[in-house]
Amino acid sequence: MLTVDDVLDLEWPGPPAWSTDSAFLGATIYEDDGNALLVSRPGDDGDPWRVRPNDAHVTEFAWSPTDPVLVCGTDDGAMVLLDPLERTITELARTPDGDGSFAWSDDGDRIAFYRDGCPWIRSLADGIERGFDVPERGPFLGESRMLAPREDGLLAYRFVEREAKCVGVIDTDSGELVWRTRPDTSSHSPVWLADGRLLFERSGEYGTVREFVAADLEGGETTLFREEDGEVGTLSRGSPQVSPDGSNLAAAFPLDGFEHVYVIDLESGERTQLTAGAFEDKGFAGSAPRWLDDETLVFASNRRDPGQRQLYAVTLEGEITPLVEREGTAVDPRPSPDGSRLAYRHASAERSTELRVLDLEGGATPTGDGETAAGTAAADDGVRDRRLTRSGVESWPSPPTEPERISYESSGLTVEGYLLDPRRGEAVPDDATDLPSVVYVHGGPMRQMRDGFHPERSYGLQYAIQQYLAAKGYVGLFVNYRGGIGYGREFRAAIAGVTGRAEMDDIARGADFLRGLEYTSDAVGLWGLSYGGYAALQLPGTHPGTFDVTVNLAGLVDRANYYEWAAETKFPEIASATSVRMGGTPLEAPERWADSSPITHVDRYETPLYNFHGTADRYVNVEQQDLVVDALLDSDVAFEAEYYPDEGHVFSRRATWARTIEKLEGAFETHLR
Structure with missing residues (x-):
């Protein structure tokens, strides 16, 4: 008979991430009370490295862009550097509330992070840290991209001012805030483009408008994409992904009624739809397609079954190739930097979530199981889609x-x-x-x-x-x-x-x-x-x-109570479509808000x-x-x-x-x- 312990013994791997040399794959894995970090070497017969520095739980991690090392934070306030090749752990800093939102400079020499709400930079060469007296991160929930350091010493970051998310740029030499967005919209998720412009997302008009904006710090802004839904505010989610050569953006939009893959030429601003049909090419609400190379994207889709997800590749010409066709839900496709392998998460009716790696150099993957454990895969050259973790459901x-x-x-x-x-x-x-x-x-x-x-x-x-x-x-x-x-x-x-x-x-x-x-x-x-x-x-x-x-x-x-609290602590009111969907704010549409609140109907x-x-x-x-x-x-x-x-x-x-x-x-x- 299935027990509660059987249920709670299941482990849950998070989205995978590759080291820059494609040798290692990292992912958090949820154990009893929090995350460990699992670092695997796909194709190697050795056991993965399961890490909990000082027996603490891992809160996040980020690979260096130049070397196979990574930085991670822990729930006991430590920032540590991990070397999976040597299997060494070096504590870099420790603070009461910990550091977070780690982002490396492109040269791998510095790490940007937030500490006590302020942006900081740490030099790995000499360990010197510097914090900046600029507007703080603020109370709102974070995004996947919060900080973006540049080799010339500029640091883009997200902060909050006048109850709005803003993006600013700090000159880390002078400590000055040299550029910023206006607070009458909500801006976030900064990333530098190859031509020196700063890309960020902007939303406003109470969640009915979403834009991708490229800003020249010396000049003006270019709106690369604008999505509007003034009636109900049902906009897409998921940060755009820049191609390896820096020439294109990729994202999923529901412009034809379903979420499909689009690319935007960063020079001309031209937008091209690559997929179409009465299905959704997205794994989660906040997912985005990923670049396999400069000409190819990989994405999850429910085109075969609305309650499943399989993985596909699409070229800039719109040619689609199935990659993972097995039954179940395959999400978070992450191509290795050298393009030879694809990591992803998979769950099915038979198994809870597993971390898997597909060899992309051996043709189409079989639709059946065809798998072995990572430790024995090298003995079977016919196995191209292998499990790096095993679902505990097998032990039920x-x-x-x-x-x-x-x-x-x-x-x-x-x-x-x-x-x-x-x-x-x-x-x-x-x-x-x-x-x-x-x-x-x-x-x-x-x-x-x-x-x-x-x-x-x-x-x-x-x-x-x-x-x-x-x-x-x-x-x-x-x-x-x-x-x-x-x-x-x-x-x-x-x-x-x-x-x-x-x-x-x-x-x-x-x-x-x-x-x-x-x-x-x-x-x-x-x-x-x-x-x-x-x-x-x-x-x-x-x-x-x-x-x-x-x-x-x-x-x-009580929806009105929640709305007021969320606008102060969770997300900016200017970026929330709740009032649009409700026909107005709680003051403007009190009957609608009351009817949608359980507190009204308790009697x-x-x-x-x-x-x-x-x-x-x-x-x-x-x-x-x-x-x-x-x-x-x-x-x-x-x-x-x-x-x-x-x-x-x-x-x-x-x-x-x-x-x-x-x-x-x-x-x-x-x-x-």
Whole structure:
């Protein structure tokens, strides 16, 4: 029988990154309470180097652009330099809150980083560090590109001023801020182009405009791309990628209704669409295609199945070649600098996330499994697509329950999902009937559950928890409700003006679907994290009696309260399309905001509610749970609420998840059996 320990023993590799000489591959890998760093040498028979400096957890890492060494930060405040060839660890600095957002200069001589909110530079040759008295990083969440040092001593960085993200340039010799963007828009993600211009992203007009801008520090700006959606603000995400020769940008845009691959000529500004069709050429909401060489891009696509992702290559002429066609979800394609191999993450119905490397010099990859462990791959020249990590699902006492893709109609749209029928597993008899059901609701809403394990830790772990519940005899359903990715721009935009109603109808129809199965009982529960927690709070009020019990993990109950908090700590109001989708700000459209807030409907609750929230959550303010508790104290509704000290949005500690799963299972056993 599958146990909670089996679920929590799973490890979750992060996106891979190559060393500059293509010899080493690095990735974080989530263990019990945090990340270790895994450094592999693909093709070598030796074991990967699993690193936790001073037994601390790794927060981030970045390879040198000139040598096979990397810098990483730890959760105990250290900045360390790792040499995977010698397997040495050198501590460079230690501060109470740690350093982060590491970025190397192109010559590999200096590292830029933030310390206590300020940009700093460290020389590797002499260890001299210098901080700069300039506007600070600010409270808003970070991007993948925060700092960009240049060999001539200029440093581009992101800062916050007047509640907007800005990009500035520091002369590191004088310490002066020599250039900056204006604070009436939100600018971020700086990167230097080969011609000396500074590329950055800019958004404004309350999240309805997105631009890629190239700035000449001595002259003016050139807008290379502009995307507008004044009605609902459903814009693309994902930072553009510069080609190795510096001549083109690549990104994915939904300009024809679906996310497809485009390139922009940096000299002429001409934009060319390379892929097309009623599918999405994107792995995640924030993904972007990657350059294999100056003429070829690699990308993930669901063109074969909306709930899966395979990997493809496309040339600048639009010629498309399949690279990874195996079943499941392949994401984060990362070509080696020499173009010979492709690293990526893969998950499927049979396995949780694994790190894999494809040899690009041996023809098309087989569609079957065709694999060995990294340590024995050299003995089999026929193996081109090998696993560098192994899913712990292989050690489970029985195979996971295979998901079944289902669909139903809801408020004018076809909604898809994945059904876990426990009778298809080994723990429940084939002829079992009167089984209780549990709906899981993903976060976002710009997310999507997949045909099997999700490659990201958050959703992959929650998928594994549903597998655990299936082994206990619960029928499971994952609902890909409107507002999520994978089904085109119109589907994503379908919650505008009806947030808190239309997508809740989608989820409620899932309960109806489950009750209509011949082997289920009428007992249906629901749980979810973030937007899924919001659903667990909203549905008992808007659709009372639809679910017999709901479990909220870090959900929001008062949208206006959250909006105010998020505009101060999470993202600039000028860059957020929330007010556009809601028909105005909370002051301009109070009825719409109230109707979309669970706090408005608490007096209609009829069923028990369980709540869990981390006190250090940076994505949903913990005050939301305070409001839930305050609202229910004087009601007759049975409820529980637990606060987890120092836990973030997705809990990090194994013990916290063990406690949460115990409470989750207890809630369902009490109210669904």
